Amino acid sequence: MDGNATLPALAVERLSVALSGRTILDHVGFSLAPGSFCGLIGANGSGKTTLLRSILGLVTPSGGTIRCAGGKPGQAIGYVPQKIQFDPFMPLRARDVVGLGLDGHRFGIPLPNAARRARVAAMLAAVDAERFADQRVGDLSGGQQQRVMIAHALIRAPKLLLLDEPLANLDLRSIAEVVGLLHRLTEKQGITVLLSAHDMNPLLPVMDQIVYLAHGRAVSGTVADVVRGGVLSQLYGYHIDVIRVHGRVLVVAAGGVEAQDGSLLCDPVHVAPIP
Amino acid sequence: MFSSFMLNSWIVATIVAATAGLVGFFVVIRGASFAAHALPLSAFPGAAAAALLGVNEIAGLVGFAALGVLGINGFSRRGRPEVATALTLVLLLGVGTLLLSQSRDDAQLVYGLLFGQVLGVSRAEIVPIAALSAAASLATLMLLRPLLLSAVSPELAQARGVAPGRIDIAFLVIMALAETIALPVVGALLVFSLMVGPASAARNLTDRPWLGLALSVGLSVVTAWLAIALAYQTNWPIGFFVGGLGALAYAVGRAVRGAKS
Amino acid sequence: MVLSDFLSVLAGFWQNGPVQVALAVGGGAALVSAVVGVFTVLRGQAFAGHALADVSSAGGSASLLLGLRPLVGFFAMAALAAGGMEALGARAVRERDLVTGIVLGAGLGLTALFLYFDMTSTATTGAAVSVMFGSMFALAPGTVTLALGVAALALAASAALYRPLLLIALDPDLATIRGVRVRAVGFAHVVVLAMAVSLSAMTIGAILSTALLIGPAACGLRLARRTGTAIAIAAGLGLLATWGGIFLAYDSFYWTPGHGWPVSFFVVAIIVGAYALTGLRGRAG
Numbered sequence: 001m002d003g004n005a006t007l008p009a010l011a012v013e014r015l016s017v018a019l020s021g022r023t024i025l026d027h028v029g030f031s032l033a034p035g036s037f038c039g040l041i042g043a044n045g046s047g048k049t050t051l052l053r054s055i056l057g058l059v060t061p062s063g064g065t066i067r068c069a070g071g072k073p074g075q076a077i078g079y080v081p082q083k084i085q086f087d088p089f090m091p092l093r094a095r096d097v098v099g100l101g102l103d104g105h106r107f108g109i110p111l112p113n114a115a116r117r118a119r120v121a122a123m124l125a126a127v128d129a130e131r132f133a134d135q136r137v138g139d140l141s142g143g144q145q146q147r148v149m150i151a152h153a154l155i156r157a158p159k160l161l162l163l164d165e166p167l168a169n170l171d172l173r174s175i176a177e178v179v180g181l182l183h184r185l186t187e188k189q190g191i192t193v194l195l196s197a198h199d200m201n202p203l204l205p206v207m208d209q210i211v212y213l214a215h216g217r218a219v220s221g222t223v224a225d226v227v228r229g230g231v232l233s234q235l236y237g238y239h240i241d242v243i244r245v246h247g248r249v250l251v252v253a254a255g256g257v258e259a260q261d262g263s264l265l266c267d268p269v270h271v272a273p274i275p
Numbered sequence: 276m277f278s279s280f281m282l283n284s285w286i287v288a289t290i291v292a293a294t295a296g297l298v299g300f301f302v303v304i305r306g307a308s309f310a311a312h313a314l315p316l317s318a319f320p321g322a323a324a325a326a327l328l329g330v331n332e333i334a335g336l337v338g339f340a341a342l343g344v345l346g347i348n349g350f351s352r353r354g355r356p357e358v359a360t361a362l363t364l365v366l367l368l369g370v371g372t373l374l375l376s377q378s379r380d381d382a383q384l385v386y387g388l389l390f391g392q393v394l395g396v397s398r399a400e401i402v403p404i405a406a407l408s409a410a411a412s413l414a415t416l417m418l419l420r421p422l423l424l425s426a427v428s429p430e431l432a433q434a435r436g437v438a439p440g441r442i443d444i445a446f447l448v449i450m451a452l453a454e455t456i457a458l459p460v461v462g463a464l465l466v467f468s469l470m471v472g473p474a475s476a477a478r479n480l481t482d483r484p485w486l487g488l489a490l491s492v493g494l495s496v497v498t499a500w501l502a503i504a505l506a507y508q509t510n511w512p513i514g515f516f517v518g519g520l521g522a523l524a525y526a527v528g529r530a531v532r533g534a535k536s
Numbered sequence: 537m538v539l540s541d542f543l544s545v546l547a548g549f550w551q552n553g554p555v556q557v558a559l560a561v562g563g564g565a566a567l568v569s570a571v572v573g574v575f576t577v578l579r580g581q582a583f584a585g586h587a588l589a590d591v592s593s594a595g596g597s598a599s600l601l602l603g604l605r606p607l608v609g610f611f612a613m614a615a616l617a618a619g620g621m622e623a624l625g626a627r628a629v630r631e632r633d634l635v636t637g638i639v640l641g642a643g644l645g646l647t648a649l650f651l652y653f654d655m656t657s658t659a660t661t662g663a664a665v666s667v668m669f670g671s672m673f674a675l676a677p678g679t680v681t682l683a684l685g686v687a688a689l690a691l692a693a694s695a696a697l698y699r700p701l702l703l704i705a706l707d708p709d710l711a712t713i714r715g716v717r718v719r720a721v722g723f724a725h726v727v728v729l730a731m732a733v734s735l736s737a738m739t740i741g742a743i744l745s746t747a748l749l750i751g752p753a754a755c756g757l758r759l760a761r762r763t764g765t766a767i768a769i770a771a772g773l774g775l776l777a778t779w780g781g782i783f784l785a786y787d788s789f790y791w792t793p794g795h796g797w798p799v800s801f802f803v804v805a806i807i808v809g810a811y812a813l814t815g816l817r818g819r820a821g
Contacts, residue, residue, distance in 0.1 A: 053709070
């Protein structure tokens with residue numbers, strides 16, 4: 001990818017972040033080619049959310065650079081935060097949430113506007129959310145809410161879309177639907193996607209690139225290059241086995257020994273039925 | 276200031292302040308400030324009801340405090356807790372305005388109940404106050420660990436067999452008791468200041484929960500004593516000093532905490 | 537016969553000077569409180585709203601001492617308290633509630649002091665009751681213009697903050713990356729909240745103004761699917777409760793001669809009754 005002449009959609013170099021004295025990210029570097037679908041994989045607490053928040057400018061890094069094609073985060077980056085808890089009392093329909101993605105930062109009441117309505121309707125159609133567009137978001141299922149939030153993030157046609165654990169708490173069918181939807185959208189609109197997850201398996205069919213985070217450090221490349229015993233053992237600092245069973249990947253620490261920091265070394269272990 | 280007439284006031288103030296400090300510690304760590312403010316205000320019309328019906332004032336206050344607990348708990352089941360608290364509060368106060376308008380207008384009485392008065396504690400009143408205070412303290416001490424655990428994490432408490440819902444109700448009852456007895460002295464509006472001010476300072480002065488609890492009780496008693504002494508000297512309302520000293524305690528706690536880190 | 541009685545009461549009602557002032561000022565207060573209340577409940581600031589109202593009573597009681605217009609006093613103190621809460625600012629909900637409580641305690645302490653001065657220096661023995669429980673029928677006719685002006689200003693500000701407030705309620709991070717200054721918008725909302733509560737404190741009383749702020753908004757949020765509908769329901773209910781309350785209080789002078797029933801009681805009763813009823817119903821459009 002380094003030999004490619006096109007500018008990367010996102011370039012992160014030697015990024016370090018410390019929060020209240022603790023090092024969360026330690027010289028993390030990777031770059032994403034335009035239009036690629038990248039999985040940001042790591043266990044809970046490995047720094048995935050901090051990395052995404054740094055890219056968005058919500059966290060100030062202690063070192064390193066982040067360059068993003070297109071400029072300011074609000075314009076160029078769409079963002080789906082980690083499990084939004086939709087308040088069941090919030091009087092917003094799915095349609096209104098998508099509308100807020102368009103002009104929620106503006107002052108004043110939104111005036112009736114045919115162009116705005118059409119754009120919201122088109123976006124709802126693109127994420128296949130027309131069926132529940134007029135229900136309260138708080139009443140929707142997890143998969144439906146996720147689709148609404150993706151529409152919210154995409155309505156301003158960003159070049160880069162960041163999603164923080166969008167697949168957590170979804171059932172297997174919704175996971176497949178959301179991944180398929182994201183894949184279709186990126187293919188069609190040429191958006192670059194960076195999606196964080198603790199389980200890489202649902203993403204294997206669509207992932208062009210993987211950024212694997214552990215203990216604040218990262219390796220990146222294609223799945224074939226990165227998800228290997230030798231590479232991950234070096235990243236974790238102890239022996240890791242990568243087992244491929246029925247087209248699924250299991251990352252296992254030898255013997256399930258306990259790590260120095262007390263966490264069990266068998267994360268992320270993925271045992272799930274074959275689709 | 277220390278005449279035999281005032282002696283009863285000192286005794287009562289010490290009892291209610293110690294109880295307030297004990298219960299207040301949990302008000303602060305459980306984040307129950309709004310309920311702590313709403314309950315005594317909901318209880319306050321009980322005094323007017325008692326005057327109209329010709330029953331004992333404390334009985335009236337306890338009765339309305341019970342209505343407050345029921346209201347907050349009942350409305351909370353179908354809606355946000357803070358909305359439930361707010362609406363219970365205004366409902367009972369609304370009833371209070373009606374009762375006040377129908378009784379003999381006594382502005383001085385209303386003012387005393389809202390903002391507190393030092394004088395006028397008779398020996399006969401000490402017994403019920405001490406009894407209710409003991410009940411509230413005993414209940415707090417018995418529930419000490421469940422209260423702490425469910426404040427840290429409701430899930431954790433549930434895993435240990437403590438139902439968070441029941442603890443919430445139990446704590447509402449404890450707060451209602453502790454505040455009702457303090458109401459005639461400190462006033463309905465400022466009871467909770469005595470609860471949260473010293474307790475918030477205690478929490479910032481130490482990281483050890485049981486030491487914090489002891490500090491909270493101590494600071495609360497000192498606050499009440501100072502407020503009475505100052506009110507006696509200046510003839511200004513005691514509520515003014517309780518509110519001010521509560522804020523001062525919080526400020527000191529925050530400054531100490533800030534200096535540490 | 538009952539109808540003709542009712543009509544004659546109604547005729548007197550409309551021609552009564554204090555009633556006309558109460559209808560105008562109370563209506564403005566109800567409208568603003570309902571609109572601001574929807575955002576207040578959404579943002580989980582019911583306690584802050586109640587606290588600002590309570591603290592505003594210090595201003596109300598000081599205005600009696602200083603001879604200021606009550607609304608000016610109520611608002612000055614509420615705005616001061618809003619600034620205090622913002623300065624002591626805390627993120628976590630529990631800590632925020634605690635800060636609110638501390639400011640509330642200090643403010644009510646001042647109310648106690650000012651009311652004491654009111655009662656000792658002047659002969660206004662009813663100060664505590666009128667400041668804390670409202671004085672709907674004792675509003676000076678001169679306040680109508682000022683009160684409606686403040687109401688219009690608060691409504692305009694709410695309209696301006698409408699979308700950013702909703703986006704923040706959805707997720708503060710999303711708002712930040714879109715360039716919304718989350719803290720500034722939050723503070724602006726609290727200032728508008730201070731305007732709303734000082735208006736209703738003047739009419740139905742400082743400690744009862746929470747009824748107009750929280751009750752109609754909570755009903756609207758229960759019934760509506762969209763924010764606009766929630767606000768419309770809240771506004772309608774707020775007006776109904778206030779005007780209905782004024783009428784019933786006026787009429788009550790005939791029920792128990794010598795002792796009229798307080799407006800605040802009726803307003804609160806209508807609102808809480810409506811809230812209880814909406815709990816039984818599903819959602820409308």
